[in-house]
Amino acid sequence: MLMQGQVAVVTGASRGIGRAVALELAAAGAKVVVNFKASEEAAVETVNRIVAAGGEAIPFQADVSKESDVKRLSAAAMRQFDRLDILVCNAGIVRDGLAAAMPVDDWDDVIETNLKGPFLCIKECLPEMMHRKAGSIVVISSVAAVHGGRGHCNYSASKGGVNSMVKSLAVELAPRRIRVNAVSPGVIVTDMTQRIRDFAEDEVLAGIPLKRFGEVEEVAKAVRFLASDEASYITGEVLQVTGGLGL
Amino acid sequence: MSNQGRIILITGGTRGIGKAIALRLAAEKPEHLVVAYCMNHDAARATVAELQDLGVGASSIPVDVSRSELVREMFLDVRNRFGRLDVFISNAARASFGPVASLSRRSWQRMMDLNAHSFLQGAQLAAELMQENGGGKIIGLSSLGSTFAIPGYAGLGAAKAAVEALTRYLAAEFAPLKINVNTVSAGFVDTESMKLNPEYESLVSYLRSRTPAGRIARPEDVSGVVAFLCSDDARWIHGQVLLADGGLSLVL
Numbered sequence: 187m188l189m190q191g192q193v194a195v196v197t198g199a200s201r202g203i204g205r206a207v208a209l210e211l212a213a214a215g216a217k218v219v220v221n222f223k224a225s226e227e228a229a230v231e232t233v234n235r236i237v238a239a240g241g242e243a244i245p246f247q248a249d250v251s252k253e254s255d256v257k258r259l260s261a262a263a264m265r266q267f268d269r270l271d272i273l274v275c276n277a278g279i280v281r282d283g284l285a286a287a288m289p290v291d292d293w294d295d296v297i298e299t300n301l302k303g304p305f306l307c308i309k310e311c312l313p314e315m316m317h318r319k320a321g322s323i324v325v326i327s328s329v330a331a332v333h334g335g336r337g338h339c340n341y342s343a344s345k346g347g348v349n350s351m352v353k354s355l356a357v358e359l360a361p362r363r364i365r366v367n368a369v370s371p372g373v374i375v376t377d378m379t380q381r382i383r384d385f386a387e388d389e390v391l392a393g394i395p396l397k398r399f400g401e402v403e404e405v406a407k408a409v410r411f412l413a414s415d416e417a418s419y420i421t422g423e424v425l426q427v428t429g430g431l432g433l
Numbered sequence: 434m435s436n437q438g439r440i441i442l443i444t445g446g447t448r449g450i451g452k453a454i455a456l457r458l459a460a461e462k463p464e465h466l467v468v469a470y471c472m473n474h475d476a477a478r479a480t481v482a483e484l485q486d487l488g489v490g491a492s493s494i495p496v497d498v499s500r501s502e503l504v505r506e507m508f509l510d511v512r513n514r515f516g517r518l519d520v521f522i523s524n525a526a527r528a529s530f531g532p533v534a535s536l537s538r539r540s541w542q543r544m545m546d547l548n549a550h551s552f553l554q555g556a557q558l559a560a561e562l563m564q565e566n567g568g569g570k571i572i573g574l575s576s577l578g579s580t581f582a583i584p585g586y587a588g589l590g591a592a593k594a595a596v597e598a599l600t601r602y603l604a605a606e607f608a609p610l611k612i613n614v615n616t617v618s619a620g621f622v623d624t625e626s627m628k629l630n631p632e633y634e635s636l637v638s639y640l641r642s643r644t645p646a647g648r649i650a651r652p653e654d655v656s657g658v659v660a661f662l663c664s665d666d667a668r669w670i671h672g673q674v675l676l677a678d679g680g681l682s683l684v685l
Contacts (some may be wrong), residue, residue, distance in 0.1 A: 357684055372669075428670075429671050
């Protein structure tokens with residue numbers, strides 16, 4: 187199998203896109219550290235599904251915005267599986283609100299989790315990847331990084347930051363043979379997009395040429411591709427998985 | 434595997450990147466690979482034999498993709514033999530290098546015909562066939578010259594910019610037909626045709642030192658990306674230009 191013997195850390199893997207990514211990488215043969223912040227039960231369910239399918243995985247609690255937690259996370263991966271090949275930074279939050287009324291804490295929380303979180307995870311995984319001169323990092327971004335939208339200036343800024351960070355890290359880490367890319371999903375069927383799908387379904391669908399919402403598996407397969415050797419010459423790229431949204 | 438049982442047409446499919454794509458897709462057991470080629474009959478025979486050795490149906494068609502009537506005949510041939518087409522990869526390309534100040538009308542027209550109109554016409558005819566069968570995949574090939582000023586590359590660069598723009602328009606228009614349209618853009622790929630460039634040696638050492646990945650691309654670096662975009666795993670990727678350049682564009 188494509189990723190046989192490799193070890194992957196997936197943050198925010200208890201549900202949604204993160205869970206699909208964990209399942210996809212496991213199906214490709216990788217051993218997976220299923221990170222969660224609060225949803226332990228759901229994370230264990232992700233692990234159980236992987237194990238039931240004949241794979242290997244462990245759940246691990248860590249808040250990606252906290253440096254000490256992230257250090258524990260990378261240490262746990264090394265302790266359990268003794269190597270680290272793939273990092274998928276998926277954990278993310280939304281705290282939508284109009285700027286004039288946005289609590290500063292909502293700005294900080296989103297930036298801390300969505301932008302500082304991936305930075306911390308990458309930083310803590312680098313020693314092992316640099317030591318072995320191999321690694322593939324995929325950060326989940328969003329179309330919000332480049333499309334304006336009312337009520338999520340904090341979220342779009344965090345994802346725009348992710349895209350920029352990915353490009354700089356790709357250049358910085360290429361000599362170490364570590365690739366860094368982002369996947370930028372459009373509107374995907376998850377808990378996070380429930381409200382927008384409920385309240386503006388027709389309006390949103392009108393902007394998607396393929397005329398439906400995306401599935402988490404469709405994002406997960408793009409992540410698996412970028413993480414794999416099939417994408418050996420792709421680095422610093424932001425791959426849009428959007429059904430044509432924004433064309 | 435996701436390209437199993439498919440009918441696939443690749444232009445410029447007997448050498449270089451096109452051949453690597455054909456070989457990569459052959460591993461997924463398509464029903465038949467049609468490789469179109471322009472001049473080199475020996476390369477075509479050899480490629481078809483290699484593909485058949487891998488246990489897949491394969492055949493070649495000689496076609497100059499700058500000639501509309503020959504392109505129409507090629508698609509008619511596919512229709513007559515298979516009655517359908519699942520994947521069309523518009524890979525054939527040709528460059529003539531020179532300063533933009535002396536780029537002639539004739540040379541411009543020739544490069545647009547060969548590199549841009551061939552993609553447009555191929556996509557149009559492919560879509561006609563694909564929609565009868567419920568959808569398909571159309572893939573274009575581009576290069577960094579579409580976006581960056583590479584010395585001597587103006588004509589091909591402009592044609593590749595047209596390919597990238599067409600990728601978006603075709604994707605938008607063909608979406609209701611369930612046809613995904615995407616393009617793979619590569620940097621400098623080490624192929625036989627590149628070795629014809631008189632500056633080959635110095636170009637390779639320059640690009641190797643500039644490219645963050647520390648090496649120039651091999652055809653296999655591109656073929657894996659094309660294979661992914663042809664697969665249903667990539668069905669939500671639509672109207673995109675996917676760069677496989679070892680990070681070169683980030684530092685140009």
